[in-house]
Amino acid sequence: MPADPEKQHLIVGAGLAGCLLAWRLHGVGARVRLIGSASRPSAFRVAAGVINPVTGRWMTKSWNFDSLLPVAETTYRETETALGIGVYHPIPGIRFCQNADDVKRLGRRLRNPRYANVLGNRLPPGEASPLFRDAHGAFEIESAAYVDLPELVDALRRFFKREGLYDDVTFRYDALGNRDGLWHYQGIDAATVIFCEGAAVVENPWFDWVGLHPAKGETLLCESSSLQLPHTLFHHKKWLLPYPDGRFRIGATYDEADLSWEPTEASRAALLGDAQAALVAPHRIDVIHHLAGIRPGTADSRPILGPHPHLAGLYLLNGLGSKGAMTAPAMVRELSEHLLAQKKIDAEVDLRRFV
Numbered sequence: 001m002p003a004d005p006e007k008q009h010l011i012v013g014a015g016l017a018g019c020l021l022a023w024r025l026h027g028v029g030a031r032v033r034l035i036g037s038a039s040r041p042s043a044f045r046v047a048a049g050v051i052n053p054v055t056g057r058w059m060t061k062s063w064n065f066d067s068l069l070p071v072a073e074t075t076y077r078e079t080e081t082a083l084g085i086g087v088y089h090p091i092p093g094i095r096f097c098q099n100a101d102d103v104k105r106l107g108r109r110l111r112n113p114r115y116a117n118v119l120g121n122r123l124p125p126g127e128a129s130p131l132f133r134d135a136h137g138a139f140e141i142e143s144a145a146y147v148d149l150p151e152l153v154d155a156l157r158r159f160f161k162r163e164g165l166y167d168d169v170t171f172r173y174d175a176l177g178n179r180d181g182l183w184h185y186q187g188i189d190a191a192t193v194i195f196c197e198g199a200a201v202v203e204n205p206w207f208d209w210v211g212l213h214p215a216k217g218e219t220l221l222c223e224s225s226s227l228q229l230p231h232t233l234f235h236h237k238k239w240l241l242p243y244p245d246g247r248f249r250i251g252a253t254y255d256e257a258d259l260s261w262e263p264t265e266a267s268r269a270a271l272l273g274d275a276q277a278a279l280v281a282p283h284r285i286d287v288i289h290h291l292a293g294i295r296p297g298t299a300d301s302r303p304i305l306g307p308h309p310h311l312a313g314l315y316l317l318n319g320l321g322s323k324g325a326m327t328a329p330a331m332v333r334e335l336s337e338h339l340l341a342q343k344k345i346d347a348e349v350d351l352r353r354f355v
């Protein structure tokens with residue numbers, strides 16, 4: 001995919017989407033400038049980065065999992081090698097059935113060949129783990145992983161900073177103008193401006209109409225002297241994700257009404273309550289960090305990307321919702337191929353579905 005070296009791409013928002021896009025474009029020789037602000041809130045800093053092929057109340061296979069996962073794994077492994085970081089961590093998964101309906105649903109999923117590569121053994125009650133209540137049985141989830149998104153994004157920001165291509169500032173929309181077909185922003189001339197602001201796209205005067213369906217989420221980073229979790233992602237009513245240092249994360253809440261970035265006492269109590277209720281014995285759990293953020297979801301739970309319908313040179317990459325770790329690499333590839341080789345954007349993620 002040859003890049004036009006004369007053409008500069010200005011990327012706004014140095015979060016998961018923006019940093020991966022800058023990395024990919026830079027990697028094929030395109031000229032990029034990245035603007036983001038470390039002092040503004042970011043979803044990637046709150047996210048556990050879990051890639052889970054079977055999710056939600058209905059235990060359904062994640063959208064396009066089989067095609068998204070290989071792109072994600074390749075992308076994260078490439079950044080690990082190039083930047084000397086370790087961010088992609090495969091992990092076995094166990095999900096506990098909550099009631100008789102879950103048990104029936106699991107039976108259907110196990111008979112469905114589409115689930116063959118993501119579901120492992122069915123585990124009768126009591127077999128999955130001595131730590132968790134298990135009245136209805138459980139099942140193994142395969143191909144799960146978690147991505148250390150803060151480590152990844154911070155490493156990419158440091159890389160672009162060293163190259164002199166990253167400005168750690170808040171982007172001011174009123175300072176962007178167009179002259180003779182080029183976009184100008186505080187001394188930067190760009191043929192394209194790609195907005196990757198996550199939930200903050202509501203402040204963007206050119207793309208505020210896309211109508212995100214944002215949802216707040218909160219997680220707790222915890223430690224416990226008595227609760228030692230094995231290297232497994234446990235999904236009861238909430239999930240518990242253990243880290244190699246013995247700490248673990250509990251998550252996540254989901255709230256479409258309160259869209260503030262502040263953690264709440266009610267969510268902390270709910271997360272701790274659900275975790276304790278899932279455990280056979282009570283444990284003292286100490287909260288080290290309590291984080292809150294906004295997931296940039298969409299009405300149809302699909303990413304949203306592509307050119308502005310009327311203004312040439314303006315683009316959007318957003319709508320990664322609660323699955324950015326899995327979807328961002330493939331969406332970055334999709335948009336890059338459109339930018340550099342005019343490849344048609346897949347209709348399912350094309351922003352024109354909202355025009």
Ligand SMILES: Cc1cc2nc3c(=O)[nH]c(=O)nc-3n(C[C@H](O)[C@H](O)[C@H](O)COP(=O)(O)OP(=O)(O)OC[C@H]3O[C@@H](n4cnc5c(N)ncnc54)[C@H](O)[C@@H]3O)c2cc1C
Pocket residue numbers: 012013014015016017018035036037040041042043044045046047048049050051169170171172196197198199200201216217218219251252253292293294295296317318319320321322323324325326
């Ligand atoms: C509680 C919670 C748990 C989650 N758990 C998971 C999970 O387990 N797995 C998973 O895959 N996903 C998870 N997510 C979702 C994941 O965080 C998002 O899908 C992903 O971060 C979206 O990436 P993004 O780059 O679009 O947005 P962000 O990560 O929010 O990045 C956008 C960036 O743009 C910056 N920005 C915005 N406006 C401006 C401006 N004017 N000037 C400068 N900078 C600006 C922001 O500050 C931010 O740094 C979770 C989210 C939450 C809130």
